[in-house]
Amino acid sequence: MLKRLRENKSAQGTLLISPTLIVMIGLLIIPLILTLIVSFGQRSPDGNVIYSFSLDNYIRLAGFSTDCTGGASFCFNPLYAQILWRSLALAFNTTVLVIALAYPLAYFIARAHPKRRTTFLFLVLIPLWTNFVIRVYAWMMLLRKEGVINIILGWIMGLLRIPFTPLEMLYTPGAVLVGMVYEFLPFMILPIYTSLEKIDNSLYEAAADLGANSIRTLLRVTLPLSMPGVVAGTILVFIPVMGTFIVSDILGGRQVILVGNLIQRQFLDARDPTFGSAASLILMVLTLIVTYFYTRKFGFGEEIVVA
Amino acid sequence: MNPFRRSPFVLFAAMLVYVFLYLPIFVLVLYSFNASRTNVVFTGFISQTGSQVVMDGSNVVQSPCGAFHWYCELSKNKDVTNAAKNTLTIAVVATIISTIVGTMAALALQRYNFKLRPFSQLSLYIPIVIPEIVMGIGILTLFSQLFGWINNALNLEGASRLTLGLGTVIVSHIAFMIPFVTLVVQARLQGFDKAYEEAAMDLGANEWTTFQRVTFPMILPGVLSGALLAFTLSLDDFVITFFTNGPGSTTLPIYVYGLLRRIITPQVNALSTVWIALVFFTVLLLQWIQNREQK
16 A cells, blocks of 8 residues: 555645645635525524524625614615725725835835845834734824824924824724734835846846936836736735724724624624624625736736745 | 936935834833833833832832833733743644645645645635635634534533633634745745756655655755744734634733723833844844855
8 A cells, every 4th residue: 555655646745735635624615614604594692603594694784674763664774885895995095005105115125235135124024023913002102192193293383383282193094094004014015125126237227228217217117027016915915904803993993993893793792693704705705806806907926925 | 327326215215114114113112111000101211219119190100120110010910921821832833733734735736746736726825815804703603613513412511611722723823824834835846946856766765765855955944934934923813813712822912902902001012022022033033044044
C-alpha cells in the first residue's frame, strides 16, 4: 500500500491537501451553508432557531413589515436598506480617501534612496501591526470634546484671538470615516508601494527624453503601471470596511449604525440569529458583486499576497 | 536626471501622511503617563517622592512607581495577565498547526496534480474575499448548533457541556490563517525551479530526502514569513475571536474593547504602549534579520 502511494503522484497531492480541505469545508463552506439555512428559519421566543423555510427575514431586510405602528397590517420602512447603503457609501468614501493619502506616500517611499527606503517602510509597518482596537481607541482620545484636536484648535484660535467653542467630533459620521481611513491606510500603502517599486527607472528617463513633463509622466507611465497595487489595496480595504463594526461602535456611538453593527447586535443584544444570518448573507453577496465587477474591470492584482 | 529627485509636493504630502499615522500613537503613549485617573485631560506626570499612592481628587500625585504608575497597576491586573496568556496560547498553537497544514497544501498545489486542485485553490481565496464578520458568525452558528445537538444527544450536564472557549478560538484561528500561510509559501515555491528537485531525484535521493535536503531549505524563508504573518494575524484578530470566545478565553483585543465601552483609565494607554513597544522591537528585529540575509 505504501509502495503504491509512493508511485501515485495524484494520491500524494490529495493526501497533502486533505487537512486543509477538511478545515476549509468544515469551518468555511459548511458554516456558510448553515448560515443560509438559518437565514430561512424563524426565531423561537428564547432566541433559538426554528428550522423552516420562510422568507420573512429577507422581506424584513427589504423594508416590509407586519409589525407597524398605528394598527396598519402592512407597512414599508427602508431602515435596513438605508443601513446597507450607508455601509456601501462609507466603504466607497474610505477607499477613495485612503488611495488619495496612500499614493503620495507610497510614491515617496518607492522613489526614495534605497538606503532610506527600509526606514520609511518600517514607519508604515508600526501602525499596521499595532492592534486594530488600540488604534480606534487612539482616535477616541483625539476626537473627544476635551481631546487633543480641540486643545490644538483652541490654542491656535487663542493665538489668533478668535473665540472658540470645542467641536463635537466624537460620535459623528465624520469620526467613523476618519477612524476607518486611519485603520486601513497601511493596507493600501504596501501594495501600491510594491507595484511602484517594480517600475524601472529607465521608463521615467525615456518619458523625460521624449519630452513628457512630470504630470504627463504621472498620467501615462506611473499611474497605469501601479494599477495592480491600487486594485489589490482596494480589495484589502473595501471588503473589511464593509464588515467592520468596532470603528462605528467606538467612534460612532449609537449614532452611526453599519451593517456590521446590525449583524453583531442580532447575535448579542437582539438575539435573532436568523435575521443576523440573512443580513450577513446579503453583506457577503453585496461585497462579492462589487469585488467581481471591480476585478473584472481592473484584474485581480497579485500584490494582494504582499500585504 | 537624478532618479531619486522628488518634487516638494510629494515630500510635503508624504510628511503629512506620516504625521497622520503617528499623531494618534504619540498621544496614546503620552496619556499613559497621565496623572488624571479619568484620563480625559492630560494633567501632568506623576512624581515619585514618597512610597505611598497619594490621590488628589481623581489625580494621582505620588506613587512608588513615579510616572510609570499605570504600568505598575497594569502588571498587578489579573484580567490583563490572563488575557495576555490566552492571546499567546492561541497564537502559538494556531500558528504551529496552520503553518504545517498550510505548507503541506502549498506543496500539493504547486508540485502535484490531482483532481481536487482547482477547487482547493479556489477555497483558499474565500476568506480573503468575504468580510470577516460573515465567517465569524458562520463559525459561531456551526459551534452553537453542533454543541447544542451533542450536549442534548449525550445528556451532558454542567461542566462537561461543550461550550465556546479556548478550543473554539484556536480552531477558528487555524481556519482563517491556513489560506495566508499557503499563499505565501506558494509564492515562494513559484519562485524556484523544479529542476533542483529533479536533479536530487536523478542523483538517487528519494522523495523524503529530496524534501529534507532540497525543497525544505529553499522554502524555509517563505514558511517562516508565512508563520510570522499567521502569528500576527492571530494576535491582532478581533472579529473571529469576538464571536468564538467564551468565558475564560478573553484575549487582549477583546479585553481592551470591553474596557472602551466602560470606564477608561490610563491603564488602557499603558497596555497599548507596551503593545506598540513590542511591535516596534519585533519589526526592528525582522528588518535586521532580513538585512543580514541579503548581505
